[in-house]
Amino acid sequence: MTVTTQPEIVQAERPQIAPAVAKIALIGNPNSGKTSLFNQLTGLNQKVGNFPGVTVDKKTGYSQLTSSFRAQIIDLPGTYSLYPKSLDERVITDLLYDPNSSLFPDLVVVTADASNLKRNLLLFTQLADLKLPVVLALNMVDVAEQEGVKIDVPALQRELGVPVIPMNARKGVGVAALKIVMMQELQATKAPFFQIPADLKPMLQQVKDRFQLSSDYLALQYAHQYRHLKGFSVQDMAWMDKLLEDTEFRSVTQQANETVARYARINDILLDVVRVERVNKSEKFSNRLDQILTHKIFGYLIFFTILFLIFQAIFAWASYPMDLIDEGVAGLNGLIQDNFDGPLVDLLTEGVIAGLGGVLVFVPQIAILFAFIAILEETGYMARVTFMMDKIMRKFGLNGKSVVPLISGVACAVPAIMSARTIENWKDRMITIFVTPLMSCSARIPVYAVLIALVVPEKYYFGFLNLQGIVLMALYLMGFLAAIFSALLLKTVLKARERSYFIMEFPVYKWPRWKNVGITIVEKVKAFLFEAGKIIVAISIILWVLASYGPGDNFEEARELALAEAQAKNLNEVQTENKIASYQLESSYAGIVGRTIEPVIRPLGYDWKIGIALLTSFAAREVFVGTISTIYSIGEEENVSTIKNKLLSETDANGDPFFTPARGFSLMVFYLFAMQCISTLAIVRRETNSWTWPLAQLLYMSSLAYVMAFITYHVFS
Incomplete structure (x- = not known):
């Protein structure tokens, strides 16, 4: 697009905005380049929170317009008009209709897709009629030019009565000009675009x-x-x-009449300022590609292949940095423990640093998952995926965008729940967040590995079908079915005023902007570390205290008893320490709780020792293996074969083997359904901005786990 003259800036008599830090709101249609512009203006200087009183994300950042002028940029959710259809769109009206709000903007920047200006101007005319100072950021001018759309920018500016800045936000073109305009004290438009009936x-x-x-x-x-x-x-x-x-007054009729009148006025404007020479080769290419990527058969095959690759990458690529983090935390703990001693050192190493390790270890998975999601969104493919999956998922109370969190939950529920933010409808989003933890995540694998090796024989059928592998696959399938049917149940229980619409505009295919991908990764990792991380570390410290201390002289008596038994059996130093740790754990507050809850869990076939494992693994499911190693005096060795041999030798009060197939399968089913993950509860609290949802999740999944484990135990007994 060629602009022959510099657009004239409409401004008031005062040269600059009065506030020391101006509040500038970004608003626009979905896929109009608003996020790219926000990233260009703020870079990494962003903060994600919640709008007051609601659970919708609020993204704010600061832009240094000049050395002495700073602006707070408020990124509002994408919308097509001021008549909201969902919760996130409603926060726009809550903000713009309340001049007393702390975030009420001094200026509104409307991003518009230059290649589809007619649709984008509907929102602009509504905002202008609110008598707000408005700037039109005419984005994607390069796409418009490729599609043969030529816009007379000075003429459009005169018709609209506001500054119009041609831009390519993805590449940063026009950002400097926009910053100059943002420093001006702009007037609201004088003549309304919509004449209200007399x-x-x-x-x-x-x-x-x-x-x-x-x-x-x-x-x-x-x-x-x-x-x-x-x-x-x-x-x-x-x-x-x-x-x-x-x-x-008839609201629906008036809205329809208003929309028709606005488009009539927009058509009059565009007739004078837009000329179309449409030889759209890119659109033809996009349509041909869509015929393949959204095909009723090949489309699903392509999508599941991509998901398989993402899933493999999350496991394969994340394992190395996760191991490094694990080794780093263990090395730091060892260094401190070798040089210092005392209860405060134990608190620091086994409570605080171990808790931090439990937070940091998720970072590689979160970063990799959101890197892929950002790339899929940037290229435009994610819109096609949600379109394909919507029809299937809607039958179960979900929508097309729910498929990404559910599949991601097989790797880790934490980043999976964070990825549910892309679901606009409140009810669909809450159902997705609620059922995602039922998908078997990677943290369950150590538990499954030990228990399957313990009670399932290593047999092969037809020479290649491993019985243990079949059981593992069955556990994953049960988790998926539980998630789907729980969503169906919640669909009938959960009520919402808003109806679930699925209106999807396919954005053009384009190469991802790696800067935007990088900012997305940093933003998601920061949100996890500084929001959920605080809760995880705090509860990890509490659990450590419960497992490390007991009432009165219980700990010292347990130590003396363990030493006496070790001397009688001629145990070596390592075995003696393991015996002391086992006896002291039994005498700790956690052990006391384990004894207390034993009557409750006995119908499932469990004793107090398993009760302690259930409690300590609440911090994270994989802690079950370490606790079992300690409680049965196996030591720090967590090799599956070592644990298997030790547990096989355990007997009950009658001298019979304790870990029977009935107990083993009962435990597998319990861990399949139970919410044994502080990290997940913490992130659900952060994403819903309420304790109601994580507590309801904990109650539902724990009850489901108990009932299913009870049935399993008595079926196999």
Whole structure:
């Protein structure tokens, strides 16, 4: 696109915005380049939180426009109009309709796709009619040019009455010009784009008087959306109900009439400023590619192949850095313990540093998963995936975007739940978050490995089908079926006012911008470390204290008893230390709790020793193996064959083998369904901004685990 003259900036008499730090909101249609522009303006200087009172993400960042002028950039969720269809779109109206909000913007920057300007201008005209200072960031001018769309930018600026900045946000083109405009004190447009019908004016005047509004269009929005706006009292709603009933106001009809009128005005504007010479080769190529990637057979095969590669990468690539983190934490602990001694050292090494290790070890998986998700989103392929999967997933109370968290949950529920943010509908998102932990994650593998080796014989069928492998596959399949049918159950229980729509616009295929991918990875990792990490470390310390201390002289008595038994059996130094650790764990607060809960878990076939393992593995499922090693005096050796041989020799009070197939399968089923992961609960708390969901999750999954383990034990007994 060729721009012959520099757009004239519309500004007021004062040269700069008065506030020391200006608040600038970014708003635009989905796939209009808003995120790319936000990243260009803020770089890594971003913060993710929640809008006050809601669970929708709020992304803010700071942009240094000049050496002396700083702006706070607020990235609002993508939307097509000011009539919201979902919770995340509703936060836009909550913000823009409340001048007393701490985030109310001094300026609104509207991103618009230059190749589809007609659709994008609907939102722009609504914002302009709210009498907000607005700038139009005319993005994707390179795409428009490729599609034969030529825009007369100076003419468009005159027609709209606001600054129009041609841009390519992905490459940073036009960002400098936008920053110059953002420092100006801009005026709101004078002439409205939508003429409000005269018969509505008396009713709107009453609304303006009651709520002290200066804009007719804002009063009209109050009439449309007052039931969903924050800050409306019961008396205000009753007053609006009566007013709208008396004036026979029909919201749906008025919205339809407004939309038709706005598009008529937009068409008049575009006739004068846009010329189309459409020889769109890229669109033909995109359509041909879509015929393959969204094919009813090949599309699914391609998608599951990509998922398989992602899944393999998460396991294969993450294992090396995870091992390094594990070794680094263990090395640091060993270094401290070799040079210092005392209870504070134990607290630091076995509580704080071990807790930090439990947080850091997830970082490689989170980084790799979100790197792939960011690449798929940047290229435009993710939109096709959600379109394909929507029809299938919707039958179970989910939608197309739920498939990524569910499949990712096989690697780790923590990044999987974080990836559910892409689901716009509140009900679908909550159901997805709720059922994702039922997918068998990698942390269950050590538990499965020990128990399967313990109770399942290593037999082969047809020369290649391993019985132990079949059992492992069955456990994964059971987890998937539990997630799907739990979603179906929750679909009937969970009520939401908003209906679940699935309107998907396919963005053009394009190469990913690696800067955006990198920023996404850093943002997600930071959110996990600084939000969920705090809870994980705190609870890890609490669990360490419970397992390391006991009431009165119990610990010392346990030590003396273990030493006496070790001397009688002529145990070596290592075996003696293991015996002391086992006896002291039994005498600890955790051991006391284990004894206390034994009557509850006895119907499942478990004793107090397994009860301690269930409690300590609540920090993370894989802790089960280490606890079993300690409680049965195996020591720090966690080799599967070593643990298997030791556990096979355990007997019950009658002298019979303790770990029977019934107990083994019962334990497998319990760990399959139980919420034995502090990390997951912490991230659910962070993602839902409430303790209600993680506590409901804990109750549901624990109850399901108990019932299914009970049935399993008695079926196999």
